[in-house]
Amino acid sequence: MICPVETRHGTSLQNQQFMRPRKNHLRKTHNVPSKRMDYILIGIIILVAAVLRLWKLGQVPFMHDEFSALLRTRFDNFHDFIQQGVMPDSHPIGVQLFLWGWVKLFGWSAFWVKLPFVLMGIASIYLIYLIGRQWFNRKVGLFSAAFFTVSQFTIFYSQLARPYSAGLFFVLLMAVFWHKVVFGTKTTTRDYIGFALSAWACSVIQYFSIAQAGLIFLTGLFFLPKERRKAYWLSGLAAVVLFAPTLPIFWQQLFVSGSIGGWLAAPKSTFLTDFIQYTMNYSMLFMFTVGIIIILPLILGKRTKQRQPLRWAGIAWFVIIFAIAFIYSLKREPIIQHSTLIFSYPFVIIVAFSMFGTRTLSPWQTALVVAAILFVGTASLVMERRYYDLMYHQGFDQIAAEMQQDKDQYGDKIQFATRTEIGEAAEFYQAKTDVDNRIIFNRIYNEEGDLVREAELGDFNRWLSEHHETPMLGFGWTDYVNPIWEATAVGNYPYLIEKKDWFTSRYLTLSKTPTEGGQYLLNDLSENPYAYQEGQEWGKGFTFACDSLPADIEALSVIAKIHNEVELYRCVAVIEVHDAATDSLILWHSSLPDDGHFMPGDHVVADAILFSDDFKPAGKYIKAYLWNQDKKPLVVTKLNYYYTTKSRVLTGLYEPLN
Structure with a gap:
């Protein structure tokens, strides 16, 4: 009989032969369920990302930039x-x-035009997870992927048929291969080929994706093992060789044309903080949730300090791209916008979550954090940002829909006009209606179809004169046109029946005469008619205090109703803004001389100014008058002013709604 020998821990040596070591036992009971949970969570994240981006995709209208590309x-x-x-x-x-x-x-x-870009946007979520896992651990990847799943920033650009979603996908793909060839324990030829091809794809998609790819490549030189340098340089050379056939395009766009921007406003000093809020859906609750999750390892005292070089690399990539774009925008021409930072921002968010270690949270706690990000982010996207309302109802398509509705309701009593920068975009949707008494002011073509010139306000004035007997007008504008167009429409049809705003677009249903439920939009300056005699250039001026204007005023228009028996040239309205205390002139503005051409009859002469965001009406006054440069006789029957206030919806896809 063999008697078991007791150890000092009270366990027999005989029994120890059949016991699994405690260290291995813990690894099995902790890591296997954790990995299984991680796979389930990334599957849920990808599913949510797909739903949020593919939801009624065929109903997402094309935007200005998409029409520009499609045309x-x-x-x-x-x-x-x-x-x-x-x-x-x-x-x-x-x-x-x-x-x-x-x-x-x-x-x-x-649906079909946008689908490839949406699919690349969904795939980018998985790549973000993969990079977070490569650089740090699975939890970092999960939290970063969950964040970008519900951020309006990436959803919006995924649904645009423009370079941003594709550029993001290939930048992330390049980063995945970059980590393999620089930090991987074993590399393959396939890794170097993937690295070269993804770098080349970045170079032919967007100029800031080129910059990001260059930064990633250069960063690798600081960490690359000596034995991999030759293959690394050959991969970079292969990307350059593949890019070489497009060098003439690169040269033309950057050095001959000399511009890759210029249509944007100069960035404000608050651009970066505004951008970060935008990526968090301008939601205080979402920002608070993400902020608490980021510092949770500090709260729990379980912060990981591993992989510091990659932390600095992720931060440096974003800072360098931001600095280049911001300084260029200030020193040469504005180019920075939200989309500029889409290629580098994911790395900052990955770094932000990088304090989480493998064992900071249990699998179920990890699931709870992912659920919190997805739920709060989705709620802010849908309810606070009203994303699916603003994105799925925009100017080009909704103006057409409103025209059809007004045509059905008012019949031949109403006519329609649209002012837009891309006439083909407006026509794309309006042609699907049965509205025939409409016109789009964009470009003027001759009978052979050749472009003659851009449409001018004078064209609108002449069209209004020719159709002056029609009692109602449906007027729409897109892409933030000069407010003088809206002022001219209101001057001729001063009673508002309905107004609808969408992103950078507006539609007004107007009437010449009082209508039940209609609102009179004009404010009177003159009470009685006054005449300009032959040879008279200047006439009576009228003033009013700006204190009566709302603090959130956006645009102010002066509208003169005139009657002329002879043809007029260069007859324009003038607006002056004065400081009430010193009587000094702050701003002088007039409509263009070419807009002041009128055939004999009754007309509206208008001028409009668009105020900056920091304009304060208090302590200022307005002076308005007519400048009769051709010195022909006319009668001013009425002088009015009209103003509009800031509408959050007009900028709602980029800026806060409240």
Whole structure:
């Protein structure tokens, strides 16, 4: 009989032969369920990302930039496509070339045009998870992926058929291969090929994705093992060789045309903080939730300090890209906007969550954090940001819908006009209605279809004169046109029946005469008619205190109703803004001389100014008058002013709604 021998821990040596070591036992009971939970969580994250981006995708209307790109696909041969479809743009050839071929297969269906970009946006969520896992651990990847799943920032750009979603996808893909070839324990030829091809894809998509790819490549030189340098440089060289055929386009866009921007406003000093709030859906609750989660390892005393070089790399990539874009925007021409930072921002968020270690939270606690990010982010997206209302109802399509509704209600009593920068975009949706008594003011073409010039306010004035007997007007504008167009419409049809605002767009249903429920929009300055005699250039001026204007005023218009028996040239309205205390002139503004051409009859002469965000009406006064530069006789029958206040909806896809 063999008697068991007791150890000092009270366990027999005989029994120890059949016991699994405690260390291995813990690894099995902790890591396997953790990995299984992580797989379930990333699956849920991808599913939520897909739902939020694919939801009624076919109902998302095309935006201005998308129309610009789509209109440049209408070429039958490659030479014309390059010369007229790519060279005039401010982006490399990649996405435009893809669209050129894609629309030949699937047409201009919103669903099919946007689908590839949405799919790349969804795939980017997984790549963010993968990078977080590579750099740090699975929890960092999960939390970063969950954040970008519900951020309006990435959802919005995923639903645009523009370079941003594609550029983000390939920047992230390059970062995945970069980590493998620089930090991986074992590399393969496939890793270097993937690194080279993804770097090349970045170079033909967007100029800031090129910059990001360059930063990633250069950073690798600081960490690269000596034995991998040759393969690394060859991969970079391969990307450059693949990019070389597009160098003429690069040269034309950056050095011959000399501009990749310029249509934007100069950035404010608060741009960065505004951007961060935008990525968090301008939601205090979402920002608070994300902030608490980021510092949770500090609260729990379980912060990990590993992989510091990668933390600094992620921060440096964002800071360098931001600094280049911001300084360039101030010193040369404005180029920085939200989309500029989409290629580098994911790395900052990954770093922000990097204090989490593998064992900071249990699997179920990890699931709770992911659920909190997804739930609070989705709620802020839908309810606070009203994303699916603003994104799915925009100017081009909704103006057409309102026209159809007004046509059904008022019949031949109403006529329609639209002012837009892209006439084809307005026509794309309006052609689907049965509204025939409409006109789009964009460009003037001759009978052969050749472009003569851009539409001017004088064209609108002449059209209004020719159709002055129609009692109602449906007037829409898109892309923040000069407010003088709206003022001219209101001057001729001063009673508002209904007004609708969308992102950078507005539609007004107006009437010449009082209508039940209608609102009179004009404010009187003159009470009695007054005349300009032959040879008289200047006439009576009228003033009013700005204290009567609302603090959130956006635009002010002066509207003169005139009667002339002879043809007028260069007859314009003038607005002066004065300081009430010193009587000094702050601003002088008039409409363009070419807008002041009127045939004999009754007309509206208008001028409008758009105030800056920091304009304060208090302590100022307005002086308004008519400048009769051609010195022809006329009678001013009425002088009025009209103003509009800031509408949060007009900027709601980028700025706060409250």
